[in-house]
Amino acid sequence: MSSLSEMPELVMENIMWFSDFRSVLTLRQVCRDFRNFIDDLNDSKLPDSKILKMGIISEPDENKIMLDFLESEDSFHRIEYSEYENSRKFQEKTTYLENLNIVDVAIRDLELILKFQKSNLECFSFCFDDFSIQDDSSIHNLPIKLSNMLNVTGRKIKTKKFTVKSHCQFQIMSVLPLAEPEILEFINLFSLDDNMELEIDEIAKTEQWKKAMIFRSDCHLLNLNVEDICHFSSCALKTNSISARDLDFLKKTYISSSNFESSYFELKNFNKNEEISNLWGPEFISGSTRQWYFRLKDSEKKIMRIEIYQDCDIQFDIVKMSEVRNGAIVHDYNEN
Amino acid sequence: MSSTEQGTSSAAPAEPTTAPESAAAPEVPESFYYVHGKDKVVHKVSAGALQHSALIHGMISNLGYTEEQAKANPFPFENIDGDILQMVVDWCNQHKGKPTPPEDTNLPKQKEKLFDLVLAVNYLEIKELLTYCCKQVAMMVKGKSPEEIREIWMIPTDAEDEAAEKEAKKRAGKEAAGETAAAAGDAK
Numbered sequence: 001m002s003s004l005s006e007m008p009e010l011v012m013e014n015i016m017w018f019s020d021f022r023s024v025l026t027l028r029q030v031c032r033d034f035r036n037f038i039d040d041l042n043d044s045k046l047p048d049s050k051i052l053k054m055g056i057i058s059e060p061d062e063n064k065i066m067l068d069f070l071e072s073e074d075s076f077h078r079i080e081y082s083e084y085e086n087s088r089k090f091q092e093k094t095t096y097l098e099n100l101n102i103v104d105v106a107i108r109d110l111e112l113i114l115k116f117q118k119s120n121l122e123c124f125s126f127c128f129d130d131f132s133i134q135d136d137s138s139i140h141n142l143p144i145k146l147s148n149m150l151n152v153t154g155r156k157i158k159t160k161k162f163t164v165k166s167h168c169q170f171q172i173m174s175v176l177p178l179a180e181p182e183i184l185e186f187i188n189l190f191s192l193d194d195n196m197e198l199e200i201d202e203i204a205k206t207e208q209w210k211k212a213m214i215f216r217s218d219c220h221l222l223n224l225n226v227e228d229i230c231h232f233s234s235c236a237l238k239t240n241s242i243s244a245r246d247l248d249f250l251k252k253t254y255i256s257s258s259n260f261e262s263s264y265f266e267l268k269n270f271n272k273n274e275e276i277s278n279l280w281g282p283e284f285i286s287g288s289t290r291q292w293y294f295r296l297k298d299s300e301k302k303i304m305r306i307e308i309y310q311d312c313d314i315q316f317d318i319v320k321m322s323e324v325r326n327g328a329i330v331h332d333y334n335e336n
Numbered sequence: 337m338s339s340t341e342q343g344t345s346s347a348a349p350a351e352p353t354t355a356p357e358s359a360a361a362p363e364v365p366e367s368f369y370y371v372h373g374k375d376k377v378v379h380k381v382s383a384g385a386l387q388h389s390a391l392i393h394g395m396i397s398n399l400g401y402t403e404e405q406a407k408a409n410p411f412p413f414e415n416i417d418g419d420i421l422q423m424v425v426d427w428c429n430q431h432k433g434k435p436t437p438p439e440d441t442n443l444p445k446q447k448e449k450l451f452d453l454v455l456a457v458n459y460l461e462i463k464e465l466l467t468y469c470c471k472q473v474a475m476m477v478k479g480k481s482p483e484e485i486r487e488i489w490m491i492p493t494d495a496e497d498e499a500a501e502k503e504a505k506k507r508a509g510k511e512a513a514g515e516t517a518a519a520a521g522d523a524k
Contacts, residue, residue, distance in 0.1 A: 004489035014470035029482040
């Protein structure tokens with residue numbers, strides 16, 4: 001009888017192509033010959049993994065790394081790597097890694113899964129919650145090793161949304177360049193430390209930042225330059241303060257932009273009210289909120305609203321004409 | 337090419353001068369070729385059905401056999417079992433000149449037969465049938481564990497494979513040693 005392991009290359013290629021991604025991973029575990037064959041196969045000959053979302057998480061309890069992937073809303077998988085046990089667990093099956101390191105194994109698994117990714121992911125998230133893990137744990141190397149792996153293979157993560165939960169800027173800077181800039185739309189940064197500060201001018205130099213359309217961050221941003229954020233159709237961030245001149249620059253950019261939706265700035269302090277009134281004219285006051293309305297360059301029906309709440313938060317958004325408050329003035333579009 | 341000439345000749349069958357020519361050209365009526373497998377049982381197959389096999393199609397177009405020559409020289413496929421070749425021939429006949437459907441549910445369910453069929457089809461370069469067969473193998477792999485796959489298809493584990501290799505080397509070494517010993521004996 002002919003065995004599956006004696007099939008010619010073309011036949012094996014065909015079988016791989018018609019298999020689903022998990023069958024190929026299973027075949028890879030059958031024997032050395034299959035593993036070599038699959039690893040040497042060009043990515044274009046592998047089936048699409050059809051994964052929607054992926055995530056890699058370092059977890060301080062029990063020194064673990066988790067690799068999550070969601071194929072559809074009702075099909076979620078997790079591979080768990082435990083530093084204490086030096087093991088990998090997938091679907092109730094635990095493998096002991098002997099002399100291998102969990103970080104290396106997790107990264108190799110991720111690399112393998114990415115080989116099968118043809119369609120774009122909706123979201124890829126990183127969570128580096130290693131602050132309370134002992135200093136000598138290899139889990140601290142996860143961000144830098146991830147960065148090395150993808151630099152070596154030249155592979156970029158094709159995802160629309162890129163989420164990083166971290167407690168220092170270095171972690172973000174290690175992984176943000178891994179996203180494919182042509183596909184990235186949304187950068188979402190979370191701080192795992194309440195006092196976390198980010199020097200955003202460094203992050204703004206990346207290609208990923210320049211190509212993204214949406215930005216959200218709950219970290220406190222330093223060195224914010226409004227020219228770095230004016231291309232976002234939507235953004236929400238925290239920073240010290242924004243000058244009246246910079247706010248006016250944003251206003252001018254937004255009213256002439258065709259894709260602007262909203263932006264929200266949470267400021268530590270803002271005391272440029274007089275300057276702003278001089279620039280934008282009389283405001284409409286409602287409680288502790290001051291509002292201005294401006295016509296847009298490309299729309300008759302929609303209006304840009306600017307609101308300053310309690311002298312610290314500022315919001316720009318687009319509203320319908322009917323949402324303009326009674327008694328408020330709608331300023332005509334004026335480039336200057 | 338003489339196809340236009342033949343076209344004219346078949347459109348005017350009343351012309352007696354063209355009759356011997358059309359008899360000499362094997363395409364009109366259908367030409368047949370002969371193939372046999374390991375069991376030497378000869379199958380008569382039309383050129384149209386054999387079109388599916390890129391290998392045989394290539395052989396035919398280079399040969400230009402007459403009916404008699406074809407009959408006298410069946411293509412030997414010694415590496416293909418008789419029953420497998422029969423399956424291939426049946427499939428080619430069934431799908432002669434027809435566009436192939438997206439699925440084929442008539443493939444053997446027994447894995448031994450399926451694998452032999454895959455090898456034969458790959459050798460004969462029958463692209464569509466190979467696709468169906470590979471789809472079927474992929475279906476059989478789906479949802480199985482590595483252990484189950486090894487068991488079903490009798491694939492040795494790496495450890496067993498290495499042991500077998502060592503054993504084979506050892507045996508080869510012994511045989512070689514035996515041969516030299518024998519040769520040495522002969523020399524005496």
